Amino acid sequence: MTLRIFNSLTRRKDDFVPLDPDGRRVSFYNCGPTVYGPFHIGNARNFVVVDVMRRWLEHLGYTVHFVQNITDVDDKIIARAAEEGIPPGQLAEKYTKLFFEHIALLGVRPADEHPRATQYVEPMIALVERLIAGGHAYASEDGSVWFEVRSFADYGKLSRKNIDEMRQGERVDEEQQRLKRNALDFCLWKAAKPGEPAWDSPWGKGRPGWHLECSCMAMKCHHAETIDIHSGGVDLQFPHHENEIAQSEAATGRPFARYWIHNGFLNIDGEKMSKSLGNFKTIDALLALYDALTLRHFLVSASYRRELDFTQENLEAARKATRRYAEARREAARVLGAEPAADAWKHSARARELEARFAEAMNDDFNTAQALASLFDLVTDLNTVRTAVERGAGDRGELEALAALLDLFRGILGTTANLEPAEEAGLSDISGQLVELLIDVRAKARRAKMFELADDIRNRLSGMGIVLEDSPAGTKWKRGG
RNA sequence: GGUGCGGUACCCAAGUGGCCCAAGGGGGAGGUCUGCAAAACCUCUAUUCGCCGGUUCAAAUCCGGCCCGCACCUCCA
Structure with missing residues (x-):
């Protein structure tokens, strides 16, 4: 019985065979968070389903090297830091910490490596130089570097997009258009404006482009130009993953990732949940309403590729199922x-x-x-x-x-x-003892066939959120019900 | 305009040619147990899989058409 994985690249369920000649080691890369704010339950879906995949691979006996990046420099981080009046690095640090806290609350294990973009600027610059040398990238007058999409024949192979059929020119930044040779060309190196975080490069001060990071860190952390599994949300399929493939394969001439996995979206009340729509739920806000077991169960209750709707009814059903x-x-x-x-x-x-x-x-x-x-x-x-x-x-x-x-x-x-929620917690020692006392009194009443009194005790405790259950072995109590 | 995804019982959700008169969870109904409850267990709750045609000995599953809903083509998991 072999594992089969739906591969976005082939659009089929392919037998999983790792590249490792011994068939044991698996290189796995998941696109991690951009730390400009707390992540939401929609992001959590990706972290959770990928965590389950990792656990299953390990259960099958594979040695999984799991890498998840942290994008700690980017436009949104810079913008948000300016709003909060703190340096971008400090903002990124704050939300990186929160990211680890929140995944832990959901029982998601940390990756084997969590490379941060700012720690890999050198190799990123090297990768850009390699692309320029190969005729796949060019610098513009402002000191930015762009990937020339038309130089990579396979562009579009992941997302099945045809360059000529895309809505080119729609919703594009005019200033960027002026600098690029083609509307689809994407940024590898972004020239810094005064005051922005910047690193020295052959093209002047700037910072790495988002797509570039993942290509670079995936290859660096796995010490390979081809990795086994690369995953992320469906929304990353285009342009992010398409661009990763283009820049990686144009540079190395080898396949970048062999299995591409994309999880479906988590909607909220039938609508897409996203940071830009503002309808997202963060983990700490949600944990006030549902326990972590319920949230995690809900996220694995449907197959990962399907859309899942976050509604109160669905969560309530999940809660009961976990109980x-x-x-x-x-x-x-x-x-x-x-x-x-x-x-x-x-x-x-x-x-x-x-x-x-x-x-x-x-x-x-x-x-x-x-x-x-x-x-x-x-x-x-x-x-x-x-x-x-x-x-x-x-x-x-x-x-x-x-x-x-x-x-x-x-x-x-x-x-x-x-x-699991601590069902018997939340009562002080003395309260717990009082419940025990009432249970004893009630037991005596029952033995004396004073059922009216016994039922009254049970009902009144129930009104306080304490549920009694009688069994041949005695009476148990718990909170909730 | 292009590229995809989905429509299965009251709700959620597996199943993608015969094991399906369709798994599992939630909800509902009945029962066992119990002083009564609760919990647990048992039974029932889709002869049917958006609609219409077609292929096949056989279709929820394949093909064609149609109707809905959603996503991506722009930052997003």
């Missing part, structure tokens, strides 16, 4: 008393069957939506076996196996217990 497996796992832990061995699932035929279904789904272009079907079937079995064990009739080994398998699935999707 289903979180609760099941907690109950299993309670009954088991000890953590199962990580590979305990291998001892159960049923678990192996569920694992095979999960793997089949994930190998089919990271189909997390379908993988979840296997996860939920597992949850049903887990609950059934757990109930049986509680009644002294079930197979403990089976319970351990299923619990271990649930951990495995959640580990791959990243919908792990550490993202």
